[in-house]
Amino acid sequence: TSSRRRQPGTLSLPPIYGAWYLPSPIRGVIALAKLCMDEDSFLLALRRDYGQVVHIPWPLNQVLVLDGRLIRKVYRAPSSALSFAPIQHGIQTLAFGTPRRITQSAGLARMYDAHAKGLTNLRLDAPIERFTHVVQAKVAQLEEQIESSPAQAVEIPIVKWVVDTVFEAATSGLYGEEFCERALEAGLRGEFGRFDRCFPLLAAEMMPVALYAFVPRVADGMKGREAMLSVLARWVEDGLPGLDEGVIRDMAHIGSAEGYTSKEVATILSGNFWALHANASYIASALLLYTVQSEILDQVREEIDGLPQQSGDTANPVVTLKALASMPVVTSCVQETVRTNTSSFSMRVAEEDFVLSESASGEGGVLIHAGMRVVCATRVAHLTDGLWGDYPESWIGDRFAAKQQGDALSAKMARKMHGFGGGISTCEGRHLAMAELKSILTVVLAALDITPLRHVADPRIAVKSSDASNLWKGLQPSRDFTRPGLGAFQFGASDVMARVTKREVS
Numbered sequence: 001t002s003s004r005r006r007q008p009g010t011l012s013l014p015p016i017y018g019a020w021y022l023p024s025p026i027r028g029v030i031a032l033a034k035l036c037m038d039e040d041s042f043l044l045a046l047r048r049d050y051g052q053v054v055h056i057p058w059p060l061n062q063v064l065v066l067d068g069r070l071i072r073k074v075y076r077a078p079s080s081a082l083s084f085a086p087i088q089h090g091i092q093t094l095a096f097g098t099p100r101r102i103t104q105s106a107g108l109a110r111m112y113d114a115h116a117k118g119l120t121n122l123r124l125d126a127p128i129e130r131f132t133h134v135v136q137a138k139v140a141q142l143e144e145q146i147e148s149s150p151a152q153a154v155e156i157p158i159v160k161w162v163v164d165t166v167f168e169a170a171t172s173g174l175y176g177e178e179f180c181e182r183a184l185e186a187g188l189r190g191e192f193g194r195f196d197r198c199f200p201l202l203a204a205e206m207m208p209v210a211l212y213a214f215v216p217r218v219a220d221g222m223k224g225r226e227a228m229l230s231v232l233a234r235w236v237e238d239g240l241p242g243l244d245e246g247v248i249r250d251m252a253h254i255g256s257a258e259g260y261t262s263k264e265v266a267t268i269l270s271g272n273f274w275a276l277h278a279n280a281s282y283i284a285s286a287l288l289l290y291t292v293q294s295e296i297l298d299q300v301r302e303e304i305d306g307l308p309q310q311s312g313d314t315a316n317p318v319v320t321l322k323a324l325a326s327m328p329v330v331t332s333c334v335q336e337t338v339r340t341n342t343s344s345f346s347m348r349v350a351e352e353d354f355v356l357s358e359s360a361s362g363e364g365g366v367l368i369h370a371g372m373r374v375v376c377a378t379r380v381a382h383l384t385d386g387l388w389g390d391y392p393e394s395w396i397g398d399r400f401a402a403k404q405q406g407d408a409l410s411a412k413m414a415r416k417m418h419g420f421g422g423g424i425s426t427c428e429g430r431h432l433a434m435a436e437l438k439s440i441l442t443v444v445l446a447a448l449d450i451t452p453l454r455h456v457a458d459p460r461i462a463v464k465s466s467d468a469s470n471l472w473k474g475l476q477p478s479r480d481f482t483r484p485g486l487g488a489f490q491f492g493a494s495d496v497m498a499r500v501t502k503r504e505v506s
Ligand code: HEM
Pocket: 088, 272, 273, 275, 276, 277, 279, 280, 283, 338, 342, 343, 344, 345, 346, 347, 419, 420, 421, 422, 423, 424, 425, 426, 427, 428, 429, 430, 432, 433, 434, 486, 487, 488
């Protein structure tokens, strides 16, 4: 291969992936195939064979950064050197259908700005209240089913239940109850799934729009997108009924004031709608499954039982943003699930020749030519950095807990966990997502006992046996490997059947 180790202090180009005797595009196609077949093995092999940085030739034509320290250098680089805007605008047009004239406009920049401001902790009380309210109602429905069953128990596919519940709760949280009702009536849960399945192909930005109709998965995804846009556009046209304030209202008002049509505003809101649903629900299902099968369950329940209760009922804690902020073990479980169950590719375009250097003085390093795409592969850092301690591939619920690690190490881990990406492209919904995840774990575990029974396979997803060094031996759904670098792991139709009973309080 063309793998070359760099000498410290010298300036070099990134090594190029693949066997030296193969033409460059063949190497690129091999890399792409391997990435889509088994992302983890491929990325770890790159780290082992090429070191911290490698150039993957066309069709990806990207420089992959595979080391935590260098990834943070990319995150710290100013946008004048490594920019994100061209990628953001490309996805807005290719995936969400926003006209190019709008993606280049100052109006869209103002909408993005309102989005970032509207998702800070200061403005999340109402969304989290609505989110929690829906989860409580869904748990109450399960309790009724349990009470009316002779065995006082129900068996449910837990991933599906969590994903459906979070879809409804998160929609109600950001868009309000009325939009949520419209979305459920129009079957947007299914339409979203159709669109989301083709998202990896759109986000790769390798397919011209003219070809969308000829690729079955994309053609089907476009029908899902149209359905989402039509419900969103009608709701915008009707004056956003059921939503008096919040980030979505702010964005829609800016768009309308710019003179964008309801459909154009809907294309911009659909970016938020996708981000709202593509990650958090899958992380929530993994979080619940990991927690109920781990020894940390008692500590998690202790924290939940410590919350103020509605009329002295331990099955019904008062869940507010403030209460959720004071749950260190629950927070650690959530952070650990985001660490172990995400792979994100933060992308930048080099606006000028850029040197990615390990040394504090900036001497030596890897030269990245202007125009090149730089991609931070956070998954490798999550699996290899010494910072995580033993068994980085395993889920260890209290890995991030200050009580376990000490304040300094715990804070350092939180800073270096890049499941939400980082720098100028960092996930704007991370505070909302963290609170949603803590909320659903709290509400479910306060009221229910969940016993995973058996794995449910999706025939399209190969079941991989857990790595010998992975301590995690519990039941979990199989990972869909066709979404490399797109955030939370998804599971297709793979699931875990679980027995659910009302919580037995000892
Ligand atoms: C556990 C749940 C979530 C995970 C793991 C996650 C992960 C990510 C990742 C990896 C990125 C790309 C970061 C980068 O390129 O550096 C991202 C971007 C983004 N996320 Fe999330 N996300 C989650 C939940 C949410 C939620 C609930 C929202 C709410 C709307 C949201 C909104 C966004 C937005 C708007 C961006 C794009 C930021 C930009 O273009 O500058 N995310 N997310």
